[in-house]
Amino acid sequence: MAAVKKAAVKKVASPVVKKAADPAVMKHVFFFGAGKAEAKGENLTKNVLGGKGLGLMEMTSIGIPVPAGFTISIQTCAEYYRLGCKLPKTLAGEVREALAKLEKATGKKLGDSKDPLLVSVRSGAARSMPGMLETILNLGLNDVSVEGLATKTGNPRFAYDSYRRFIQMFSTTAMGLSKDHMEDLLHTMKHDAGVMLDTELTAEQLKKLCDQFKAFYAKKKGEAFPQDPADQLWGAVMAVFNSWEAEKAVTYRRVEKITDLIGTAVNVVQMVFGNKGDGSGTGVCFTRDPNSGANEFYGDYLINAQGEDVVAGIRTPLKLETLKDQMPGVYDQLLAVRAILESYYHEMQDLEFTIEDGKLYMLQCRTGKRSPAASFTIAVDQATKALLSKAEANRLAKKGYLPKKWADVATSLVLTKEEAVARITSDDIERLFYPVIDTRRVSLQRLKDVRLGGGINAVPGAACGQVVFTAAEAESLAAKDIKAILVRKETSPEDVGGMHAAQGILTATGGKTSHAAVVARGWGKCCIVGCEALNINYEEKFMTLGGQRINQGDCITLDGSAGEVYNGELPLKDPELPASFATLMGWADKLRKIKVRTNADTPYDAENAIRMGAEGIGLCRTEHMFFDTEERRLAIQEMIVAETLESRKAALNKLLPFQKADFVGIFKAMDGKPVTIRLIDPPLHEFTPKDKVGIDKLSAITGLSADKIRHRCEQLHESNPMLGHRGCRLCITYPEILDMQVTAIIEAAVEVAAKGGKVLPEIMIPLAIDRKELKILTDQARGVADAIIKRAKSKVRYMVGTMIEIPRAALLANEIAEVAEFFSFGTNDLTQMTLGLSRDDAGRFLPVYVMTEKEGGKGIFKADPFQSLDQSGVGELVKLGIERGRSTRPNLKIGICGEHGGEAESVKFCVRAGMDYVSCSPYRVPIARLAAAHAALSGK
Amino acid sequence: MAAVKKAAVKKVASPVVKKAADPAVMKHVFFFGAGKAEAKGENLTKNVLGGKGLGLMEMTSIGIPVPAGFTISIQTCAEYYRLGCKLPKTLAGEVREALAKLEKATGKKLGDSKDPLLVSVRSGAARSMPGMLETILNLGLNDVSVEGLATKTGNPRFAYDSYRRFIQMFSTTAMGLSKDHMEDLLHTMKHDAGVMLDTELTAEQLKKLCDQFKAFYAKKKGEAFPQDPADQLWGAVMAVFNSWEAEKAVTYRRVEKITDLIGTAVNVVQMVFGNKGDGSGTGVCFTRDPNSGANEFYGDYLINAQGEDVVAGIRTPLKLETLKDQMPGVYDQLLAVRAILESYYHEMQDLEFTIEDGKLYMLQCRTGKRSPAASFTIAVDQATKALLSKAEANRLAKKGYLPKKWADVATSLVLTKEEAVARITSDDIERLFYPVIDTRRVSLQRLKDVRLGGGINAVPGAACGQVVFTAAEAESLAAKDIKAILVRKETSPEDVGGMHAAQGILTATGGKTSHAAVVARGWGKCCIVGCEALNINYEEKFMTLGGQRINQGDCITLDGSAGEVYNGELPLKDPELPASFATLMGWADKLRKIKVRTNADTPYDAENAIRMGAEGIGLCRTEHMFFDTEERRLAIQEMIVAETLESRKAALNKLLPFQKADFVGIFKAMDGKPVTIRLIDPPLHEFTPKDKVGIDKLSAITGLSADKIRHRCEQLHESNPMLGHRGCRLCITYPEILDMQVTAIIEAAVEVAAKGGKVLPEIMIPLAIDRKELKILTDQARGVADAIIKRAKSKVRYMVGTMIEIPRAALLANEIAEVAEFFSFGTNDLTQMTLGLSRDDAGRFLPVYVMTEKEGGKGIFKADPFQSLDQSGVGELVKLGIERGRSTRPNLKIGICGEHGGEAESVKFCVRAGMDYVSCSPYRVPIARLAAAHAALSGK
Secondary structure (H helix, E strand, C coil), rough: HHHHHHHHHHHHHCCCCCCCCCCCCCEEEEEEEEECCCCCHCCCCCHHHHHHHHHHHHHHHHCCCCEEEECHHHHHHHHHHHCCCCCCCCCCHHHHHHHHHHHHHCCECCCHHHHHEEEEEEEEEEECCCCCCCEEEEEEECCCCHHHHHHHHHHHHHHHHHHHHHHHHHHHCCCCCCHHHHHHHHHHHHHHHCCCCHHHCCCCHHHHHHHHHHHHHHHHHCCCCCCCHHHHHHHHHHHHHHHCHHHHHHCCCCCCCCCCCCEEEEEEEEEECCCCCCCEEEEEEEECCCCCCCCCEEEEEEEECHHHHHCCCCCCCCEECCHHHHHHHHHHHHHHHHHHHHEEEECEEEEEEEEEEEEEEEEEEEECCCCHHHHHHHHHHHCCCCCCCCCHHHHHHHCCCCHHHHHHHHHHCCCHHHHHHHHHCCCHHHHHHHHHHHCCCHHHHHHEEEEEEEEEEEEECCCEEEEEECCCHHHHHHCCCCCCEEEEEEHHHHHHHHHHHCCCEECCCCCCCCCHHHHHHHHCCCCCCCCCEEEEECCCCCEECEEEEEEECCEEEEEEECCEEECCCCCECCCCCCCCCCCHHHHHHHHHCCCCEEECCCCCHHHHHHHHCCCCEEEEEEEHHHHHHHHHHHHHHHHHCCCCCHHHHHHHHHHHHHHHHHHHHHHHHCCCCCEECCCCCCHHHHCCCHHHHHHHHHHHHHCCCHEEEHHHHHCCCCCHHHHHCCCHHHHHHHHHHHHHHHHHHHHHHHHHHHHHCCCCEEEEECCCCCCCHHHHHHHHHHHHHHHHHCCCCCCCCCEEEEECCCCHHHHHHHHHHHCCCCEEECCCHHHCCCCCCCCCCHHHHHHHCCCCCCCCCCCCCCCCCCCCCCCCCCHHHHHHHHHHHHCCCCCCEEEEEHHHHHCCHHHHHHHHHHHEEECCHHHHHHHHHHHHHHHHHHCC | CCCHHHHHHHCCCCCCCCCCCCCCCCCCCCEEEEEEEEECCHHHCCCHHHHHHHHHHHHHHHCCCCEEEEEEHHHHHHHHHHHHCCCCCHHHHHHHHHHHHHHHCCCCCCCCCCCCCCCCEEEEECCCCCCCCCCEEEEEECCCCCHHHHHHHHCCCHHHHHHEEEEEEEEHCCCCCCHHHHHHHHHHHHHHHHCCCCCHCCHHHHHHHHHHHHHHHHHHCCCCCCCCCCHHHHHHHHHHHHCCCHHHHHHHHHHCCCCCCCCCEHHHEEECCCCCCCCCCEEECCCCCCCCCCCCCCEEEEECCCCHHHHCCCCCCCCCCHHHHHHHHHHHHHHHHHHHHHHHHHEEEEEEEEEEECCCEEEEEEEEECCHHHHHHHHHHHCCCCCCCCCCCCCHHHHCCCCHHHHHHHCCCCCHHHHHHHHHCCCHHHHHCCCCCCCCCCCHHHHHHEEECCCCECCCCCEEEEEECCCCHHHHHHCCCCEEEEEEECCCCHHHHHHHCCEEEEEEECCCCCHHHHHHHHHCCCECCCCCEEEEECCCCEECCEEEEEEEEEEEECCCCCCHHHHHHHHCCCCCCHHHHHHHHHHHHHHCCCCCECCCHHHHHHHHHCCCCCCEEEEEHHHHHHHHHHHHHHHHHHHCCCCCCCHHHHHHHHHHHHHHHHHHHHHHHHHCEEEEEECCCCCCHHCCCCCHHHHHHHHHHHHHHHHHHHHHHHHHCCCCCHCCCCCCHHHHHHHHHHHHHHHHHHHHHHHHCCCCCCCCEEEECCCCCCHHHHHHHHHHHHHHHHHHHHHCCCCCCCEEEEECCCCCHHHHHHHHHHCEEEEEECCCHHHHHCCCCCCCCCHHCHHHCCCHHHHHCEEEECCCCCCCCCCCCHHHHHHHHHHHHHHCCCCCEEECCCHHHHCCHHHHHHHHHHEEEEEEEEEHHHHHHHHHHHHHHHHH
């Protein structure tokens, strides 16, 4: 069994594009049918056959009933593009051969006038790209064979409906004709017939519609609709290939970060029909519950229906359990298929099946999409419980449906704990924490009814509020505590205030790296971009979407995870964490070798982060405390405008008790875990009063004239504040700030320790640039700290270290490490300086650097360097910094506290680079824990 | 002879501080006298004896008549500070011993009542610090010995005047009493006596003054004025040591960049008197003319006078030649001394001598200060002509004054050409080019009369204009073409406009790295800072300096080279380059191995730079051309506000002929020398109209509303423009700009080449960050260029390369070099990004980083990194960039085009780093040529 398991796990591992074989001798077409599959060995992969093709091929080869067919390889598609959109020469012969095998296996002939073979032609890339690539069904129908089908099935309506659908699909998909006109024809026909639904049209009416379609085709293309199935087949194959480079598909791949794919396969498969009467049916099912992850067979089916009927939702499907009564044999067979496929793939599968006259056909199997909670539950279950009980396995085996080999697997554990951890992604975690639409309180039907449209799911989570069309309006609603959704054609830096004030953001244009997406992601704020159907009338303050007019002030709901927009206010809920989350994270924690800390500025944040599994604070930004109350804001402002050292010290003394109280709270919350506290970092102008009211208040307190205060504030203006008077440069020019902050930290530590608490403060000096600069400040900090500790006769221990966020500091890390006990890489600023890229300004051109050429960009960067660490540039400096730092202080403690500390790829980089910990915002702590575990696994 | 020369040259080479010997066995005191000097071997250096002590010691040992004395070593001073301002234990015994030798050599005793030995106690550091350290003369006088001196000299007035001067000097210098009160006493005495000059006071009056001084001393110090010469001596020694760390001395050392010195020596020397009658005298001379550098003995003297009389300028001194008639023997002896000393030192010497009763004593010799022109002429002369003719040498030898050994040297060349080049400094060159006060048209007396005061000579050159006290007034005068001198307590970034508009800048506070100094230096604009006596009344718009009131609108003249401020408008002249300049630079050019190019944006600049010796243009900033005329400004503005690609291209087409014409001019001027042209670099907002008039004009041209234009301009605002949308990022988002610029460059090149001219354009793409980014742009540039060349059937060749100015580009230089044919390190921006330091904002804290602790700074950086390349940080990136760049393209051409390309230490770094060329502003080209030669020499 172990061998089976191992092989299977290998198969589902992330696909690596293998070098294509020599095209001259390359096999392009692989037949499957009658229990045999042509693809073997290195050809039996997603990268040759695509996901769908592989599934069909594998299902065939392990004895599962699958309609016969053949797959044209992905390499053929790549070759097609290499040849300038021409098919390889040998392809025609290979297809002919495969077709012959197919006709033999099915006993039918394509275009036959009596009992025609019909096929579907479907795309299938190495990764699922739902709805992005083309599909053509019922291929093989023509004016002759449609009659054969009518006769054979005894259902002319079915035959002509199939034919009109085929003509419609082929004309628009393969030949590029307008969809609208054909829809209009259908609409007119229904109108003339006085019916509402397509299904109400008679065979005669459908036949007439076929004629209208064909006439339209002939008019537009200057030739008759192809009657030769071979012509139809080649047209369909080319249509699938062409859809690969269609704009929407290219965008999808970039957004989903699957740009390494080289093309799509084409699957030509015998059509089977679930709509041949009550012995037929069709269904979709999951080997486990995709919502809860429970070990229950889960699905829907319809009797006497085709696949599209299930999808179209016109008839309400039945729960899969009821099939047990309706067709007990088929149901048991399906149960066995479920067990075999999970045993084979070791993964929850999403299956499509059709029952044609009581015979079960599996049409597709693929790894099933699931809710975030289900991801965890399934992985944990697979590593702790068997799929089937022995009794159930025996029962199915006895019926001959479940071979012993698979029964053994289905009654065992299919994953190790390590494999379970490896299977979870950072997206699974991320999605677990965002608010969601409460589907217990809103029916799927209602959801469908109020859906307005969709866009690109830029930032997950759900949000609802009143629609506003300007940033100012969002801010003014927020000021009144009214929830707003900011709707814009696009956003620009001046909208940032309103974006922050809004609950969610919806834009008509832009992709996942547009300004709106990037900014919203920074805050974890629900955001949908690229909602192309959205139309905004700024002047009259309304929008239209999905044919509805929404006025300013009307409520809408965004589902950022799905990229869906709904009319009205839908109920939201905070997600509940499944028990499996804790179990799996526990396994991950045992695997990882790097610590995970959090960025937290308040006792509240700290407590929250502890719950998320944080093992310390990697970044406590002291200046955030200054904004907390007006009293604090005024005290820091007083410090800034002080004209003498004495008045500056007096103002700082007002701040001292606030800071100290905050640190006491944080130390208590962290209970002995290390707390890295960064001294004041931003330039002073960030604290100054911005309006007359603020200036007057400060004037009243300080006795300085308003003019003087205004002048001082103006003086603080900087051309490039990012590179200005900030960080430890403030403490170099105003040493008394450091004195106050270190006093607050150490007095708080001493106080907590005196009451028996554990404390481990790490004082972090930001923006260091030189050994001597840092020496001056660390000496000063130690002087202040040691005096307090000595006076209090305390045994508190502390460390003093620095942030490495300026390239020079990384380059001279050997010198810096002589005076710093720890390093924390501030990769936000390090990225800005290493790339010469201001995060606040890059919105104007960075998208062009990240978007591909097809998207109108230049594809210079693979990812936004502010989201995922630029490993070749910034990463090089990080590696140099670590190496050089440890060259003079081998036990140097090293971490990261930029945004990257919570991004999976960046965390893996940090592990490889030899850091001791990563630190990130509380809600990203689990992501970092998981990524660290993954890094440990891939290091094995 | 060769051996003598070699040794001597070694001696004058830049002093390296040697490790002090073990203090326990260290010799602190070195006696010299009677033709013998105690200091030998490693003790016979400036670093032990100081400049003055070494001179006396060496003169003694080579047989030149010098008064006897002893030197307390510099190491003693350092030990004094190490011991917490206490004298080393063994010092007292050593001084006693040396004093005994001195008394024996002179046959006199300190404090003797008949014929007392008097000594001077003078400081003497390893480098000259004129006026910075203390001196006490006539030490050994007391109530008893003064009478002895009166009797022995028969001149009681002289004796009491010496005594009152000694009391005054000792009280203020050694004991820290107020100078003012003693001056007041002197003043009252003169007033009561009804005389104007000190010299008019009688012996009796002077004696009374001595009593008043002593009474004042006793009252203030609570003890009598020391009568024991030993007490006097120790007081004086401590006073000299203490003056080492006085604020003005510390500042001086920082400003002169001689902060590596560890202390001062103390020279205790027998007093000799030039005021003993007509057989006595005193003088100051130079072995060559310090103004022209001519090989002529040059000096002044006074008969019957002391040194201070020459300095004080009360009597008009005589030209040295007249001594030939007055005291022919002494004169010949002096001629011989001149020959011996230049032969010994191989350098022009500044000498002080005293003749006491017909006997010549040399009191000091040191390397003589000289005019910039003289520096060149002397160095060239010493490498091409002998000091003395054979005849003159024979004549002096025959008289027994000039030993054969020295006669041989004096009739030979004392320098090789390499040594001559090594002797010239970048300061010599810099000073050569600044305007100066025309001393042919203004007498020294007038200069003295109109002198208002002095400050720190921050930027050399002279300037005159009307005094203004605000930046706005400077700008408004400049607008009327009236020259202004901006006078401020200090300057800040908002003054920059006015600073640029002014002819010169004078500030009351600040040092050489203050805002005013740094900004002015960037423009080579005359600037004096730290003029402490300057008092400004901003409200009533006047200043006082040197007791004079200067109102706004009055003229003053600044001599930035000397740091002197004069009342009124003095005549200025452009300096004339001596022939020796060309000769020496020719030698330098033969030595250096690196090319020197210039930064030039116009044909005018280019021609100018060629005259300065530029071998190409390393940086031609195309955007400067856009500011040239209103027509051009409007065209670029039109391009910026363009709403469509078409209108943007139309605006660019207007610019094309201008750019092309400029390039034609530059190519012609450079005549086949390489010209590196940088594509547009600054962010677009730098070009936008700033006021209503400008906006309206643009609105009229473009037909866009003023509101729209204003909005577009506002949109372009950036938080950190340094890290924003600029450099090649502009060409990534607006490829049509690159098309226009490359078209202009290549069309110009083709046109010049078609007329038989030589052209070598190098297209430089700024701010590259990534290989792919650069590949897109170089491909585009080559496409445009090749098409033009092909169309014109031209054979023009060109290169495409990039600036390395972002840390990431340096780190990934191996990748970048795959697509760039050359690199030019833009160390201005590279410094800003590597250090996280905005040049525009650093004024607020960088001075604190550069100033030492004594100056109120922290001494973190040794120099301003924007002036002298930060070799450990930025330099590390440059080295990495070169190494990595050449790893993938071994023949990569590499240069530098930041401000550092014209700074000597940085140029030397560039040579060591293996660059092919440096590029700098035209007037710094000779500095770079010289520095490159120096680097080649030091590499030998």
